[in-house]
Amino acid sequence: MNLSALIRRPETGSLISLIAVILFYVVFGGVDLVKLMGAASWLNLAANLGIVALPLGLLMIAGEIDISIGAMIPAGSMTVAILSGHYGLPIEIGILGALALGLCVGLVNGVIATRTTVPTLIITLGTLMAVQGIILSSAMLLTGNASVSITPPDWAKTALGLMIAGKYQVVIWWWLGLAAIFFWVLHVSPVGNWIYAMGGDQTSARNAGIPTNRLKIALFMLSSTAAAFVGICGAIQFNSAQVSGGMGYIFNAVCSVVVGGVLLTGGFGSIPGIFLGTITFAIVSQGIYFTQIDRNWANLIIGITLLLAVAMNEYFRKLALSAGTRKKGGKA
Amino acid sequence: MTAPILELRGVNKSFGPIDVLFDISLTVRAGEVLCLLGDNGAGKSTLIKILSGVYQPTSGQILMDGQPTSFPNPRAASDKGIATVHQFGGTFPLMSIGRSFFVGVEPARGWGPFKRYDRKTANAVAVKAVRDFGITRIDDGDRLVGGLSGGERQSLAIARAVHFGARVLILDEPTAALGVKQATHVLRIVNEAKRRGLAVVFITHQVMHAMAVGDHFAVLIRGAVAADFKKGEKTREEITDLMAGGASMSSLEAEIEGYMASHGGHPPPPAH
Numbered sequence: 001m002n003l004s005a006l007i008r009r010p011e012t013g014s015l016i017s018l019i020a021v022i023l024f025y026v027v028f029g030g031v032d033l034v035k036l037m038g039a040a041s042w043l044n045l046a047a048n049l050g051i052v053a054l055p056l057g058l059l060m061i062a063g064e065i066d067i068s069i070g071a072m073i074p075a076g077s078m079t080v081a082i083l084s085g086h087y088g089l090p091i092e093i094g095i096l097g098a099l100a101l102g103l104c105v106g107l108v109n110g111v112i113a114t115r116t117t118v119p120t121l122i123i124t125l126g127t128l129m130a131v132q133g134i135i136l137s138s139a140m141l142l143t144g145n146a147s148v149s150i151t152p153p154d155w156a157k158t159a160l161g162l163m164i165a166g167k168y169q170v171v172i173w174w175w176l177g178l179a180a181i182f183f184w185v186l187h188v189s190p191v192g193n194w195i196y197a198m199g200g201d202q203t204s205a206r207n208a209g210i211p212t213n214r215l216k217i218a219l220f221m222l223s224s225t226a227a228a229f230v231g232i233c234g235a236i237q238f239n240s241a242q243v244s245g246g247m248g249y250i251f252n253a254v255c256s257v258v259v260g261g262v263l264l265t266g267g268f269g270s271i272p273g274i275f276l277g278t279i280t281f282a283i284v285s286q287g288i289y290f291t292q293i294d295r296n297w298a299n300l301i302i303g304i305t306l307l308l309a310v311a312m313n314e315y316f317r318k319l320a321l322s323a324g325t326r327k328k329g330g331k332a
Numbered sequence: 333m334t335a336p337i338l339e340l341r342g343v344n345k346s347f348g349p350i351d352v353l354f355d356i357s358l359t360v361r362a363g364e365v366l367c368l369l370g371d372n373g374a375g376k377s378t379l380i381k382i383l384s385g386v387y388q389p390t391s392g393q394i395l396m397d398g399q400p401t402s403f404p405n406p407r408a409a410s411d412k413g414i415a416t417v418h419q420f421g422g423t424f425p426l427m428s429i430g431r432s433f434f435v436g437v438e439p440a441r442g443w444g445p446f447k448r449y450d451r452k453t454a455n456a457v458a459v460k461a462v463r464d465f466g467i468t469r470i471d472d473g474d475r476l477v478g479g480l481s482g483g484e485r486q487s488l489a490i491a492r493a494v495h496f497g498a499r500v501l502i503l504d505e506p507t508a509a510l511g512v513k514q515a516t517h518v519l520r521i522v523n524e525a526k527r528r529g530l531a532v533v534f535i536t537h538q539v540m541h542a543m544a545v546g547d548h549f550a551v552l553i554r555g556a557v558a559a560d561f562k563k564g565e566k567t568r569e570e571i572t573d574l575m576a577g578g579a580s581m582s583s584l585e586a587e588i589e590g591y592m593a594s595h596g597g598h599p600p601p602p603a604h
Contacts, residue, residue, distance in 0.1 A: 005474065189440075193434070197424055197436070200424030200425065208436035209437070267427070
């Protein structure tokens with residue numbers, strides 16, 4: 001692959017960020033590279049975060065955003081714990097119930113987004129609050145407690161909550177599998193072209209015959225269902241669910257997607273970029289425990305990484321836009 | 333003479349109590365460029381939106397190939413072969429040439445849910461279509477549209493419309509944002525589209541550009557066709573005066589000249 005083709009790719013910036021972060025920890029933090037790369041702490045974080053970041057990234061490429069994922073993660077945990085833990089229903093029903101709740105919330109987000117001109121940041125801020133309220137009040141009403149325990153059967157524990165070699169969560173495999181599927185959708189199937197077109201110019205995309213409303217609703221349903229799935233896995237792994245938590249995912253997932261080279265205004269980004277952005281975020285926040293650096297500095301380093309990565313992505317996008325014109329300029 | 337591809341008969345358009353277009357009658361024939369001239373606010377954009385199905389006329393008729401028709405939405409208009417290209421090309425700056433060319437009609441291989449977007453075919457077809465219009469600088473379908481010049485983007489959009497079977501090409505101020513050289517580029521493309529037998533509706537307020545390609549001219553003033561004439565029937569000055577609403581432009585020129593003569597060659601200070 002030649003240089004001009006390489007810099008056109010949205011993930012080039014995130015690859016450089018990742019290398020820079022690792023180099024920083026190795027040079028200034030005295031990290032053992034082999035130990036860091038094999039560490040379960042950041043892999044587990046990246047997997048849970050990544051399952052949410054992938055569909056969120058697609059939404060952001062399509063020019064929208066979904067912050068209600070922050071409420072959908074505890075909502076997924078609580079639904080499966082209330083249905084299968086508190087009421088003792090089969091785990092299948094608990095899981096299906098939680099996923100169905102995710103589909104419903106996504107449907108609501110999507111329908112409001114297509115019927116009004118309210119920015120999706122505001123719409124999903126509203127549903128974020130609403131879902132939090134529903135989960136807290138229904139947990140108190142039905143179980144009288146903000147924390148519900150669940151005893152999943154062995155097969156569910158193996159599929160969704162297993163600790164491989166005692167430290168690697170099984171969701172790592174789910175993350176890798178989903179990344180492959182999302183890669184197919186965005187980069188191989190024709191639907192990927194619709195998502196880019198929608199993020200680039202929605203009116204032109206609709207005039208070209210793309211079902212933009214249906215596509216938008218589907219993407220919202222995908223992101224809230226993925227968030228519910230992460231919640232389900234958490235409840236099954238830890239044998240309990242809490243109404244709180246999940247809010248950190250909003251900023252972390254958006255941060256991963258943006259570090260991964262996705263343009264906030266839509267129309268640009270890639271799955272390898274989002275994947276690398278998630279790894280970068282996870283290594284920055286967990287890798288600090290492997291260094292001699294005081295861990296209180298972690299958020300400062302995350303902040304600087306985010307700014308540098310965004311600046312670099314901006315620079316690469318400019319290069320990408322001018323790529324190919326310069327070499328012809330020589331001839332003219 | 334053949335029947336015009338597209339004809340408007342006595343079209344009126346009002347938004348509530350506000351009348352925007354009065355009794356518009358126009359014809360566009362194959363291989364002919366109709367230039368729609370008019371100042372800002374003359375109703376040009378409303379007229380385009382009626383032609384491209386965004387608005388429906390309040391009264392009056394639209395005929396295609398002599399048959400009465402209607403465009404309930406933009407999709408219906410484009411299905412009947414009416415393509416609209418907007419000032420900035422209506423393309424997607426951060427998409428590759430091949431991908432943006434085929435938005436909505438992606439070439440694919442495989443079947444069912446396993447369809448794969450065929451990048452090679454898309455790039456090859458898109459590059460060939462643009463090159464056939466004389467834009468030989470484009471040779472890589474992976475390049476991003478945003479990296480092209482304004483004229484090249486317009487040309488890409490026109491080539492796309494022609495490739496997908498447009499019979500009527502509506503160009504909304506295609507040269508307004510372009511430099512002199514780029515504009516010449518686009519005018520050449522317009523001539524090529526005309527040579528291929530398309531009917532072109534060219535909207536502009538630059539009289540020079542209109543005269544370079546137009547066969548037929550219509551001047552719009554406050555929502556009505558103020559003049560409708562053929563090539564060579566009017567001079568540039570006459571057209572400019574018409575657009576500015578009568579003789580105001582030449583009288584303004586005379587006024588400025590008079591001021592400069594009496595003030596030692598200095599132009600009048602800008603009005604505040």
